[in-house]
Amino acid sequence: MSDIYEMMSTLRAVRRLKVDPIPRDVLETVLQAACWAPTGGNMQPWRVIVVSSPDRKQALADIYRPAWYKYAKGYDARLDALPTAEREKGQRARSAGDYLADHLHEAPAILMFIADPKQMAITDAKLDRISMVGGGSVYTAVQNAMLAARTEGLGCTLTTLHCLEEDKVKTALDIPNDWATLALVPLGYPVGSGHGSITRQSPEVLAFDDAFGVEWS
Amino acid sequence: MSDIYEMMSTLRAVRRLKVDPIPRDVLETVLQAACWAPTGGNMQPWRVIVVSSPDRKQALADIYRPAWYKYAKGYDARLDALPTAEREKGQRARSAGDYLADHLHEAPAILMFIADPKQMAITDAKLDRISMVGGGSVYTAVQNAMLAARTEGLGCTLTTLHCLEEDKVKTALDIPNDWATLALVPLGYPVGSGHGSITRQSPEVLAFDDAFGVEWS
Numbered sequence: 149m150s151d152i153y154e155m156m157s158t159l160r161a162v163r164r165l166k167v168d169p170i171p172r173d174v175l176e177t178v179l180q181a182a183c184w185a186p187t188g189g190n191m192q193p194w195r196v197i198v199v200s201s202p203d204r205k206q207a208l209a210d211i212y213r214p215a216w217y218k219y220a221k222g223y224d225a226r227l228d229a230l231p232t233a234e235r236e237k238g239q240r241a242r243s244a245g246d247y248l249a250d251h252l253h254e255a256p257a258i259l260m261f262i263a264d265p266k267q268m269a270i271t272d273a274k275l276d277r278i279s280m281v282g283g284g285s286v287y288t289a290v291q292n293a294m295l296a297a298r299t300e301g302l303g304c305t306l307t308t309l310h311c312l313e314e315d316k317v318k319t320a321l322d323i324p325n326d327w328a329t330l331a332l333v334p335l336g337y338p339v340g341s342g343h344g345s346i347t348r349q350s351p352e353v354l355a356f357d358d359a360f361g362v363e364w365s
Numbered sequence: 366m367s368d369i370y371e372m373m374s375t376l377r378a379v380r381r382l383k384v385d386p387i388p389r390d391v392l393e394t395v396l397q398a399a400c401w402a403p404t405g406g407n408m409q410p411w412r413v414i415v416v417s418s419p420d421r422k423q424a425l426a427d428i429y430r431p432a433w434y435k436y437a438k439g440y441d442a443r444l445d446a447l448p449t450a451e452r453e454k455g456q457r458a459r460s461a462g463d464y465l466a467d468h469l470h471e472a473p474a475i476l477m478f479i480a481d482p483k484q485m486a487i488t489d490a491k492l493d494r495i496s497m498v499g500g501g502s503v504y505t506a507v508q509n510a511m512l513a514a515r516t517e518g519l520g521c522t523l524t525t526l527h528c529l530e531e532d533k534v535k536t537a538l539d540i541p542n543d544w545a546t547l548a549l550v551p552l553g554y555p556v557g558s559g560h561g562s563i564t565r566q567s568p569e570v571l572a573f574d575d576a577f578g579v580e581w582s
Contacts, residue, residue: 152369152516153394156401156509177370179568179581184373185508186523192566197573204575262577265495271528273495277545278482281525283500284548288523290501291402291508292373299369306403306505308498311488322576328494331501349409351396356414358421359539360479364396 155298158343162303163248165255165336174300175257178335181296185289193267194286194330196293197321199258207320208260208310208332209253215309216249248305248334255334260310260317261290262327286330294333303338306331372515375560379520380465382472382553391517392474395552398513402506410484411503411547413510414538416475424537425477425527425549426470432526433466465522465551472551476521477534478507479544500547507548520555523548 175198182196199205220242227238252258263286272281290306297304310317310332317329355364392415399413416422437459444455469475480503489498507523514521527534527549534546572581 152372152512153398155369156398156512159401159403161403176568179572181370181373183565183568183571184376184563186376186378186511188523188525190564192571195571195573195577197575197577198581199575201575263497265497270495271525272531272545272547275528275531275545278487278490278499279496280480280482280499280503280545280547281528282495282497284504284507284523284525286497287501287504288508291505294403295369295373295512306405306501308405308488308501311492311498314489314492322578324577327577328489328492328497330489330497346401347407348400351393351400354400354409354412355396356412358414358416358418360412360414360541360544361539364415 155295157346159294159298160343160346161244161305162338162342163244163305164339165251165303165334166339167254167256168337169256170302170335170337174302177300178293178296178302182289182293185292187285187288188269191267191285194261194263194289197260197262197323199260199321200256202253204320205253205255205258208258208317211313211316211320212252212310212332213249215312216245219309220245252334255336257335259293259331259333259335260321260329261286261331261333262323262329264327266326282328283330290331290333297335298343301337301342302335303342304333304335306333308332372512374563376511376515377560377563378461378522379555379559380461380522381556382468382520382551383556384471384473385554386473387519387552387554391519394517395510395513395519399506399510402509404502404505405486408484408502411478411480411506414477414479414540416477416538417473419470421537422472422475423470425475425534428530428533428537429469429527429549430466432529433462436526437462469551472553474552476510476548476550476552477538477546478503478548478550479540479546481544483543499545503547507550511550514552515560518554518559519552520559521550521552523550525549
């Protein structure tokens with residue numbers, strides 16, 4: 149087994165991060181991994197802001213925290229409807245989410261991935277459904293960055309709640325108005341065991357054989 | 366250097382694929398890698414259709430080919446405006462794109478990644494710009510699949526042109542109307558050397574230090 153599969157299969161959401169700084173060369177490795185990702189027409193229409201000053205981290209935390217607790221209310225309502233085992237699992241995730249929201253400003257670095265729609269050819273822009281294809285030239289880079297973070301022993305998780313207050317995020321990080329914000333990834337060494345086992349559906353559930361609905365087995 | 370970085374840094378778009386079949390266990394590895402990817406709320410709202418029958422592959426090729434040649438016209442116009450070295454590089458990419466369009470039905474497998482917007486909490490859905498966040502729960506899986514393909518010696522490339530004719534794609538693969546199509550990834554062993562060196566901007570260009578526009582160095 150190549151260690152690439154070890155990294156993929158243990159890349160869990162790590163929301164409890166130490167305040168310890170990340171060495172510059174380790175950060176550079178994570179950023180380099182992001183840069184290697186493929187993008188449409190090799191345009192690389194994304195940028196990543198490595199937020200590390202106390203003031204800017206606090207500004208992001210002040211935006212993220214109320215967004216999280218607002219979201220968590222609906223989350224709790226859904227948890228109440230679940231069987232005990234799943235509810236307890238959900239409550240642990242809720243608790244880790246609370247921790248992240250309460251401590252975001254303490255993460256040594258917060259990666260903010262942004263993109264410029266003007267540099268993209270978004271093929272589903274005119275369809276009669278919500279567009280998603282723009283993400284194809286950004287989340288490839290985010291996934292590379294997270295796999296590199298995991299490889300370097302850093303905890304991380306992909307969050308998008310900040311989009312609910314995107315204008316405030318743009319103000320906090322001097323992002324031009326015509327750019328979009330796509331992912332907020334807190335980065336730091338894990339408080340606990342960090343990365344490890346994950347719960348995912350298998351190819352038998354997520355893959356189809358030749359046409360929609362035909363079981364892959 | 367962990368081999369994960371070797372895989373990331375040599376994952377180039379491979380558009381010339383052999384007709385040789387892909388062993389089932391190799392395909393399974395690629396699908397498993399996709400399944401490991403993180404998604405919002407761990408909902409895994411995506412599916413992948415492994416298209417391998419001659420009829421369905423031909424149907425996709427019949428949709429893709431005219432879309433490519435229509436797109437290529439605009440591509441040529443942009444190439445004409447470039448300096449010689451870049452123009453020649455662009456012409457090689459155009460030629461590889463032509464090959465893919467002409468031979469898509471011969472690829473041993475075509476992965477079609479789809480997603481159900483109803484299973485997603487898309488945080489940028491109501492913003493006054495094109496939405497992209499839905500892709501955050503799909504392209505992480507696509508990137509994992511492509512990294513696994515590269516690890517297994519398979520060529521691949523992420524394409525989205527098929528979205529221009531999404532209705533036809535849905536008909537060809539029995540995809541329900543309320544699902545979205547996000548990526549068409551042809552998969553097969555490379556005709557030539559396959560994966561190898563890539564041209565990408567560096568972190569000095571793509572990363573910012575603490576705020577937009579502040580050089581990372």
